Amino acid sequence: xSKLAGKVAVITGAASGMGRQIAEIYAKEGAKVVVxxxxxxxxxxxxDEIKANNGEALAVVANVMKEEDVQAMIDKAVETYxxxxxxxxxxxxxxxxxxxxEVTDELWDRVFAINTTGVMRITRKAISIFEKQGHGxxxxxxxxxxxxxxxxxxxxxxxxxxxxxxTKNVGFQYANKNIRCNAIAPGAVNxxxxxxxxAPDKFGQERAMIxxxxxxxxxxxxxxAKVALFLGxxxxxxxxxxxxxxxxxxxxx
Numbered sequence: 001x002s003k004l005a006g007k008v009a010v011i012t013g014a015a016s017g018m019g020r021q022i023a024e025i026y027a028k029e030g031a032k033v034v035v036x037x038x039x040x041x042x043x044x045x046x047x048d049e050i051k052a053n054n055g056e057a058l059a060v061v062a063n064v065m066k067e068e069d070v071q072a073m074i075d076k077a078v079e080t081y082x083x084x085x086x087x088x089x090x091x092x093x094x095x096x097x098x099x100x101x102e103v104t105d106e107l108w109d110r111v112f113a114i115n116t117t118g119v120m121r122i123t124r125k126a127i128s129i130f131e132k133q134g135h136g137x138x139x140x141x142x143x144x145x146x147x148x149x150x151x152x153x154x155x156x157x158x159x160x161x162x163x164x165x166x167t168k169n170v171g172f173q174y175a176n177k178n179i180r181c182n183a184i185a186p187g188a189v190n191x192x193x194x195x196x197x198x199a200p201d202k203f204g205q206e207r208a209m210i211x212x213x214x215x216x217x218x219x220x221x222x223x224x225a226k227v228a229l230f231l232g233x234x235x236x237x238x239x240x241x242x243x244x245x246x247x248x249x250x251x252x253x
Contacts, residue, residue, distance in 0.1 A: 027055030064118030171241025187247025
C-alpha cells in the first residue's frame with residue numbers, strides 16, 4: 001500500500017527544487033497534493049507532471065508573507081479535498097551572505113518574513129485543523145545554516161535557527177494531541193534557491209565558504225524529498241520535535 005494513501009498535503013515553494021520533488025514523491029505515494037508557490041504558472045507545471053503520472057494535485061498561488069494568502073491556501077486544500085493531513089513548509093530564500101555589520105532592516109525583515117514568519121503563520125492555520133481532527137504532521141525545511149554559525153549571511157542563519165527552535169517547540173507542545181512536527185536540515189543541495197543570491201557580499205561569502213572544503217558532495221532535491229516522505233508518513237510515527245540532517249556527512253566534521 002502507498003505510504004500516503006488517502007492523505008492531503010500542502011507543500012509551499014513547490015514549483016521547483018526540493019518543493020517540487022517533495023510534491024511529486026508525495027503524489028506518487030498516494031497523497032492529494034496542493035502545490036503552493038508564488039509563481040502560479042510554474043506551480044501548474046508541477047501539477048501537470050503529477051497528473052501525467054496519474055497523481056492528484058492542485059496549484060495554488062501563495063505568497064507566504066501575506067496572511068490572506070496563507071488562509072486562502074489552506075482553505076482551498078480543505079475545500080477541494082475535505083481535510084489537511086500533512087503540511088510541508090518549504091518556501092525560503094537566501095540572503096546574499098550579508099554579514100551582521102552590513103545587513104539592512106529591509107533584508108532582515110524580508111528573509112524572516114518568508115523563512116520564519118511564513119512557517120509560523122501556515123503552521124498556526126494548519127494546527128487549527130489538526131486539533132479538530134485529532135492528527136496532523138508538519139515537516140519544516142530548515143538548513144545546515146540553522147545548525148551552524150556561518151553557512152550563509154546573518155539573516156538567513158538566524159531565520160533558520162528560528163525554524164529549528166520553532167519545530168522543537170511545536171513538536172513537544174502538541175505531542176499529546178497526535179500532531180508531529182519535525183524539520184530537515186539539508187546541506188548543499190542542487191536547487192534553484194541560488195537564484196535568490198543576486199549580489200553576494202564579498203566578505204560574508206568568503207567567511208561562509210570556509211566550511212565548503214569539508215563538504216563531501218552536493219545533494220539532489222530528490223534525496224531531500226525522500227527524507228520528507230519518511231517524516232510525512234507513518235514510518236516516522238515515533239519521530240517528533242527533532243531535526244534530521246541530510247548533508248552526506250558534511251556537518252559531522
